[in-house]
Amino acid sequence: MTGAPRTPVELVEVGPRDGLQNEDRALPVETRVALVERLLDLGLRRLEVASFVRPDRVPQMAGAEELLAALPDRSDATYVGLVLNRRGAERAVLTGCHELNMVVPVTDTFAVRNQGADTAALLEQARDVVRIGHEAGRTVSVTLAVAFGCPFEGDVPAARWRDVVDRALDLGADELALADTVGVGVPTQVEELGSHVAQDARAAGLRFHFHNTRNTGYANAWAATGLALREGASVALDASIGGFGGCPFAPAATGNIATEDLAWLLRRGGVDVTGPARLDQPAAAEVARWLSERLDSPVQGLLVPAGDFGGPA
Template sequence: MNTNNKMILPSKAIICEVAPRDGFQAESEWIPTETKIDIIRQLAKTGVQSMEITSFVHPRAIPQLKDAEEVVTQVQDLEEIKFRALVPNVRGAQRAIDVGIKKLKLMLSATDSHSLSNANCLVKEAQEGFAPIIELGEKHGVKVGGSISVAFGCPYEGNVPEERIIEIVERYKKLGISEISLADTSGMANPKQVYELLGLLTNEFSDITFSMHLHNTRGMAFANAVAALQQGIVHFDSSIAGLGGCPYAPGATGNIATEDLVHGFHEMGVETGINVDQLLITAKDVQRKIGHDGGSFLLQSGPCSELHEKPNTQEKLNT
């Protein structure tokens, strides 16, 4: 028990901006390549140091990202940003490496139902196919990280047993993967579940760095982020203006908005190195360019520091 009545949290957190991949892929209307590049450049001005810039999937699977090579090529001058890309297979990994991506993220589901919908194969089959991608990364000096979609609940199968997640993490570890993203793809997680699963994983796999990829489908993403912080997790994904959604998860909505996550962390004394005011400027511009936002609270209400004019108390006293 914490007897000093203070919540113990990390002093810093690292945010990876995923709108250029997760946010854009959910949009049915074509976003011009120039617009994508402009948004990425605006995001770079906020202080974001890490970005999931695209996915090298087949254009038929996600037409919105068919310009992946061009987007990456056009932002190579943003050397202060660590870019990563999602890859489904060796072909996608090679495409990413050819245009200069230095970090790859593997695609994997926690359940067979979601895996069949997303990758047309069972979970174990998908994970067994990762070895050539990892070997390719090693050959080119490119880091490879893992991910587990629907880790906290599947829209087809419901609750995902902890044993299933442990089994997947163990297979990742045998492949030499030391970073794993846990995704609440359908927004089915709750803080108690997040806290307990992360406690189990961080105790059992102390040599693996876990990160959180949270969707705000049911309004619990920030509470889940706080639960993760309490377990010492400091790596989080988020999307400007709350854009995003998985095409293969029915009912999935946007990621937690970057401006909401950063603002909330800063209010609790957890620094990110990101400027909230600049984030809001960018979020408003993204909202205008895309035509909507994904449920950003800060876009609606502004930061806590944005106070309103006080009522005239003297005028009240004189009446």
């Protein structure tokens, strides 16, 4: 990308939610609050911190309201809460959650397995979530799960994802996210799907969520960055400290792309980042190690064992 115009990329830290929800050990609320505080100290400012789901289904996310009440009240931070339906949105707007993130799987099979309703029904619920959020003065994003491939239905035909994207853009959300939920996507798909959304006038914001299940997560993130540079727009990229996380429908998955690894890639590539423009790599590695100890689970990112390296400032 030498010589290309420098366009900001926003890092969205999803470790406190997606990084924890699939781990065997459920962390208490006070430990999750401490994690958010450490991430804020790194300079991360948009963080997905909670999931408003049934605690008997996802015990790792229990106590969402208690968590939001205990987080630092900072004017420079955006706390994001994931919701799966109207009820989740109604819970979220009663807390200090600044942004609601509604998930709509692109395939019916995944939608029913994950949320108990097909894609069309969830798009209707998403319309209500957008209304509920906006009426409460919150921003709302819609994430299209399994947009790059489904563990049950396989490849998603272009006609299918185009139709779902079209209906999702009509919802009036503040941002649309394309999620490679089970880590099967490749850069050519990022280009195809991302360009389709970026060139639509209804797209207020574009975000990507990549898993590194098959070691393509960082290549996909770089492709998304290139797309933003070429289109002259900004793009948000989800990442999780330490690379923790995963999908219960993707056995043996390695989880999300790691925040510290992604930040290193962008820094070395000369790409501006909204938020921690110069993420302190040793400090980020220390947070990843701290979380690893509490989860009794190894760090998935590679920068922690490999260490930082010099290069372009």
